Amino acid sequence: MEIKEGIFYTESHEWVKVEDNTAYIGITDFAQDALGEIVFVELPMEGEEFAQKEAIGVIESVKAVSDLYVPVGGEILESNEDLYDAPEELNNAPYESWMIAVDLADESQLDDLMSAEEYENFCKEEEE
Amino acid sequence: MTNTVKKVPLDQTHEELGAKMVDFAGWRMPIQYEGIIQEHNVVRNQAGLFDVSHMGEIKVTGENAFKFLQKILTNDLSKLDDQQIQYTMMCYPDGGVVDDLLVYRFSADQYILVVNAANIEQDYDWIKEQEIAGVEIVNLSADIAEVALQGPKAEEILQKLTDFELTEIKFFHFEKQIEVAGVETEFVSRTGYTGEDGFEIYVAKQDIKTVWDAILKAGGEEVAPVGLGARDTLRFEANLPLYGHEIGKDKNPLEAGLGYFVALDKDGFIGQQALQEIEAEGYQRKLVGLEMIDRGIPREGYQLLKDGTVIGEITTGSYAPALEKNIGLGYVEADYAEVGMEITVQIRRRECKAKLVELPFYKRQG
Numbered sequence: 001m002e003i004k005e006g007i008f009y010t011e012s013h014e015w016v017k018v019e020d021n022t023a024y025i026g027i028t029d030f031a032q033d034a035l036g037e038i039v040f041v042e043l044p045m046e047g048e049e050f051a052q053k054e055a056i057g058v059i060e061s062v063k064a065v066s067d068l069y070v071p072v073g074g075e076i077l078e079s080n081e082d083l084y085d086a087p088e089e090l091n092n093a094p095y096e097s098w099m100i101a102v103d104l105a106d107e108s109q110l111d112d113l114m115s116a117e118e119y120e121n122f123c124k125e126e127e128e
Numbered sequence: 129m130t131n132t133v134k135k136v137p138l139d140q141t142h143e144e145l146g147a148k149m150v151d152f153a154g155w156r157m158p159i160q161y162e163g164i165i166q167e168h169n170v171v172r173n174q175a176g177l178f179d180v181s182h183m184g185e186i187k188v189t190g191e192n193a194f195k196f197l198q199k200i201l202t203n204d205l206s207k208l209d210d211q212q213i214q215y216t217m218m219c220y221p222d223g224g225v226v227d228d229l230l231v232y233r234f235s236a237d238q239y240i241l242v243v244n245a246a247n248i249e250q251d252y253d254w255i256k257e258q259e260i261a262g263v264e265i266v267n268l269s270a271d272i273a274e275v276a277l278q279g280p281k282a283e284e285i286l287q288k289l290t291d292f293e294l295t296e297i298k299f300f301h302f303e304k305q306i307e308v309a310g311v312e313t314e315f316v317s318r319t320g321y322t323g324e325d326g327f328e329i330y331v332a333k334q335d336i337k338t339v340w341d342a343i344l345k346a347g348g349e350e351v352a353p354v355g356l357g358a359r360d361t362l363r364f365e366a367n368l369p370l371y372g373h374e375i376g377k378d379k380n381p382l383e384a385g386l387g388y389f390v391a392l393d394k395d396g397f398i399g400q401q402a403l404q405e406i407e408a409e410g411y412q413r414k415l416v417g418l419e420m421i422d423r424g425i426p427r428e429g430y431q432l433l434k435d436g437t438v439i440g441e442i443t444t445g446s447y448a449p450a451l452e453k454n455i456g457l458g459y460v461e462a463d464y465a466e467v468g469m470e471i472t473v474q475i476r477r478r479e480c481k482a483k484l485v486e487l488p489f490y491k492r493q494g
Contacts (some may be wrong), residue, residue: 036357037165039456042427044477058476060425062164062447063357108169117490 002029003122005094008110010071015024016094016113023072027059030123032094036061038087043068043079043100047075050102052109057099059090071113074105119126129478136181137273137333138218138340143261144369145353152356153246155182159353167358168449171322175279176354177343181336184248184269186241192262193237195476200398201231204391208233212301213317215389219399220365223380224408227251228371230319238253240268240315244371258398272314277343277351278362278470279324280492285347286327292316297327305430309342311335321359323366359450364457365418365448367488373428373443374415374457382406383459385415385487413440414465417487418456422480426456431474439464439471448489454491456482 003009008016012030017024026092032038050056050070057068057079061100078101089097098127102109131451133156136142142149147158158179160167170176188197198205199335203216209312212233218226227247232240243251252267259265267381277286293304313331320326330374331339344351360370369375382390383402391397392404420426431438445456456473464471467486 036160037163039165040423042424060447062449064362065425065427085455 002095003031003116003123005116006066007095007114007116008071008113009122010069010113011122014069014071016071016110017098018048018110021104022077022106022111023074023102025071025100025102026098027068027094028118029094031086031127032091035059035064035066038090041068041083041087041090041099042116043081044076046076046078048076049074052106052112059087070100070102072102072104072106072109074102076102077103122127134182136179136180137336138181140477141340142179142353144393146394147353148154150356155245156308157182157354159354159434161353162418164355164357164361165449167352167354168361170352171279171324171354171362172402172450173280175277175281175285175326175347176322176342176358176491177347178276178278178354178359179274179336179340180359181273181333182242182245183274184251184267185330186243186248186252187239187261187266187267187268188255189238190238190263192260194240196258196260196263197231197239198394199396199400200255202390202397202399202403203219203231204394205231206394211234211302211304211382212370213319215300217375217381217386217389218251219381219397220377221399221402223378223382223399223402224370225375225379225381225384226254228369228376228386230376232317234304234317240319240343247371271333272330272379273333274328274330275336275340275343276320276322276326276328276444277325278320278322278354279329279351280325281350282324282326284344285351286329288346289342294327297436299325308345309339311338313339317423321368322362323368323488324362324492360444361446361449364446364491365450365488365489369459370444379404383411383413383415383447397458409460411462413459414462415443416460416465416484418455418458418471418473418482419485419489420456420473420480420482421470422482424475424480425454426441426458426473426475426482430456432458432460433472433479434464434469442473447460450490453489455485457487460484 052073440460442458
């Protein structure tokens, strides 16, 4: 299982990469492996605003429907609509496949997230 | 009922093959190995090997076996010859379904019923309740294991492991005690639950590993183990009903589109009167197939609507790997059950457009 350095992680297996004041959000390698082959995503509209940890989208594998939670609050700048036609990219390259870009409203919310090392330990516990 | 999860004889083998294991109907079973889509397509294009040892086998013998089964089964058993198989159901007096099953005729006074894993105890109890003199009922489920080899390459692969000429086993027929991979099987039938050609191989549970390993080896690149995930998507594309979804205690075979397997005019079976009345009075609802027009995957329990009014709900829905479409099976009020009808599916907060299509969704060539 791959965990990338230098980005943030959540307990619900999203990753967050911050560039300037924009938070790019996707799902981790652990998440895509647990879900299996992803065949559908539903993402929010540009301009919608969400509070931290709100469910903002849906990821569906052949058998299961899962919510996508936003790790940091703010306005949706963009959803990656390329994933509508190629949801399998979330399996193929989870860290290259960002799902939404959020205008980071409160930088202190990043403190609630895990580092790569913390997330690695968290996943080990999850697997037990 | 018991809370302990039972292990199939191949449990360790599935682990070694890297399967994801889940609890299903009281059994620990492989849901997938490499991935549901890949496994689905291997069955459509080559061959897939399934462990279905969780299925139940109930033997019914005796001088009154025929008469007894004719009373508890919906299909007409008199059409069946030795070494032939029939798809049939058991119904409650109100026409609801106890279970759907395959009946194997060994002789006029010897039959095996192959029933759903989730229903073994319930079926056995139901059959025992109806028992008459001159019949013996034995639950063999704990002793018999079963694998299914399904797909266009199934015959070619299995033929490498037996001297018996497999072309002699026709669709819905079986052979007793033929040797496969050096093992004497209980019986081998040309049946399945995938919409493809293939075989179901019943052996004593201690022999199952020999047969499983030999098939994977003989098939090489042309066969792969397939889990319950793809078993469900395969049967769903082929419109083969699943108990608890398309049929059940509160769903009758006629509305499910299974009237072909209900001999309404035969001499007395449980549920006959109720089903004759339903046939005479007309169906309230019908099972239909739908294909999404808008983006979205229909899932079990989602509501179906016409002009804002609820007219039914989904019983099975999924992405269909071989068709590459999002499709569903569901019941709608009979007035709306017309191919081409546009309806909507309530998917979370959105009403998504769908249209009713011909069933089955998938039919194999030739």
